[in-house]
Amino acid sequence: MTDTYEVVVVGGGAAGLSAALVLGRARRRTLVVDAGEPRNAPAAHMQGFLSRDGMPPAEFLEVGREEIARYGVELVRDRAVGATKDGADGFAVTLAGGRTVRARQLVVATGLKDELPPVPGVAERFGRDVLHCPYCHGWEVRDQAFGVLATTPMSVHQALMVTQWSKDVTLFLHQVEETELTDDDLRRLAAAGVRVVPGAVAGLRIEDDRLTGVRLADNSVQAREALFVAPRPVPQNDLFLGLGAELTKTPFGAYPVIDERGLTTVPGLWAAGNASGFAEQVVNAASRGYRAGAAINGELLFADLDAAVRV
Numbered sequence: 001m002t003d004t005y006e007v008v009v010v011g012g013g014a015a016g017l018s019a020a021l022v023l024g025r026a027r028r029r030t031l032v033v034d035a036g037e038p039r040n041a042p043a044a045h046m047q048g049f050l051s052r053d054g055m056p057p058a059e060f061l062e063v064g065r066e067e068i069a070r071y072g073v074e075l076v077r078d079r080a081v082g083a084t085k086d087g088a089d090g091f092a093v094t095l096a097g098g099r100t101v102r103a104r105q106l107v108v109a110t111g112l113k114d115e116l117p118p119v120p121g122v123a124e125r126f127g128r129d130v131l132h133c134p135y136c137h138g139w140e141v142r143d144q145a146f147g148v149l150a151t152t153p154m155s156v157h158q159a160l161m162v163t164q165w166s167k168d169v170t171l172f173l174h175q176v177e178e179t180e181l182t183d184d185d186l187r188r189l190a191a192a193g194v195r196v197v198p199g200a201v202a203g204l205r206i207e208d209d210r211l212t213g214v215r216l217a218d219n220s221v222q223a224r225e226a227l228f229v230a231p232r233p234v235p236q237n238d239l240f241l242g243l244g245a246e247l248t249k250t251p252f253g254a255y256p257v258i259d260e261r262g263l264t265t266v267p268g269l270w271a272a273g274n275a276s277g278f279a280e281q282v283v284n285a286a287s288r289g290y291r292a293g294a295a296i297n298g299e300l301l302f303a304d305l306d307a308a309v310r311v
Helices: 014-025 057-069 155-162 183-192 238-243 282-310
Strands: 002-010 030-034 074-077 080-085 091-095 100-108 112-115 146-149 169-172 195-197 201-207 210-216 221-223 226-228 232-235 247-250 253-256 269-271
Touching (some): 002 014, 014 030, 030 100, 057 074, 100 282, 155 169, 155 183, 169 210, 238 269, 269 282
Parallel strands (some): 002 030, 002 100, 030 074, 146 169, 169 195
Antiparallel strands (some): 091 100, 201 210, 210 221
């Protein structure tokens, strides 16, 4: 089964739905391919999105799907497993269900996955009292006893940042040796009142379905109420790689080289949301999607006008 669209959007999160909304309102035949695996699924609420602060992520996406449907945008629950160039002007996208869809322009908004430190209890509590972003969750746990799990020396930055929300912060060095901390690190940690605890973390203490402590390898327990971690971001960039888009390596993974609108080095291939960079939170991802959608409509419009002129 083969269908042709003007635009195919791979990814049904904030970025993909935002691009689809703009394109649907511009009367473009658009398909959204959604595997149903949003990055923020573990979180009960999302914060920092003006007018949507505190809204459950699942509800936000459901409203978005309803909105794009009003403008004739189609959505299919499936996974894009490959994409190829389809002639000089277009793409063929293969779905896991066996369907092939074609489009003149392709938006990849597949986001990224968070690879959590392999400490017992961390994955089970992630999004509840094991957290990663103080801007997303800091207000909700303000003034509690914080822990920060160090996986690289950059965890010092995270420990310093969270002191804006609590003055009771302990940095558990875990995978970081004390000798890896610079003099500036030590001075800043001391100035911020952050306590530094060496040694590996073996697990968490959970009582009455809440975090009450961090257990060290020597079996001692440090009382804590919230633990901040730094997941390793794993970009979902297989489609970019398959299509030959240029990627740039960062400390947080490899992401496509894009212009200010989201266009990659492959004509007609666009990146939006966390597929385009590590730090795109929901509000930023939606903005990226909007910008890409508007730019794509313009690209299609002027391509058609130029083709008509040549006839």
